[in-house]
Amino acid sequence: MIGNYGLYLVTDSGMAGGWQKVAGVVAEAIDGSVNTVQVRDKELDDTTFSALVESVLSVTEPAKVPLIVNDRVEVAAHFSLDVHIGQGDMPLEAARELLGAGPRIGLSVGTHAELRAALSGSVRPDLVGMGPVYATSTKKDAGAALGVNTLQALAADAAESGICSVAIGGLNTSNIAEVSRTGVAGCCVVSAIMAATDPAEAARSLKELMA
Template structure:
């Protein structure tokens, strides 16, 4: 039932999809959209549904895991550590979810942990935890790049470059050896610009979930990100 368990180094972070049942036309459509998006180049999927109870969420996660079986595409679940542990899925948490040290302690070693970050102080805290012996998260989600209606609990847009930007935070994360993806307002309008930063990939929600053709939408984004010349982030 569950997808394979690649290490962070084996994952293609170039295009990361976060699901949204409302944008996708309902929960029953999510697994099908994921399947189409993977055909277009999505290399990582995160299942997010804030209103379902754990049992119903686990059923949906199992459906998406079945779609991804054999593809090599890892499935993360958003803020459902019990579901992640029970189904053997990777976990993504935000700053206001389960504490990162607690999540790392509870999550089996073969499962990856993602963490949302929006400023340098949060990476500084990670640095302290890592220095104290904690295994670092496997990936950071940096954003929002631009303010977006799909995530309304953020105070400011980071922008692509400049102090405190996605690029700035991605370079900081690389000092800890952690890859990152840019999320929030990511589209074909800024995918090429983001390729020229230190992020390992772009993370989208509406750009694929609300698309008439998720395969084509994913392919367009993936092509823009992977075929744009990038500067050395070091």
């Protein structure tokens, strides 16, 4: 396994009851042993999204939990944070130019072709997010479900090139154990924690199932 992103929470402001409540859910999730947090909100303007990042950072920083910004490269650069971008977001070359050499860049891939393109480009991602592993309604533009066998093959290909991978899409207590054994460095969850009545207990339950 390359790297260790562990139990990786991707935030959802709607599930939290509004962006102002996201940091509180994140704090509870960290109490439940979440290892990595990504702030994602496609609806907020940049100013409000920056306020969201700042509020979550006030929770993750003291706990020494890495914080990653979804999509908004300029916001990530402002806070000197890692970023995760999708296939339709800013090109890797432009993202690296904005971020400089320090922050890491994650890229979503859902096919072998997308992974090959990412690995052969002039700027390679530091991490690939592979999915959706299972069908999910959380991300409206998610592609077809990969399944565990394809995920395992993609993770192996990425590892051979020295690239870390995490799995995302439909992960919950019924399947996270199997996914965690595929060679990925992290398992990303959204609704399994963000929509939980007790985020800390939900995180603990998920973490206990991971290999």
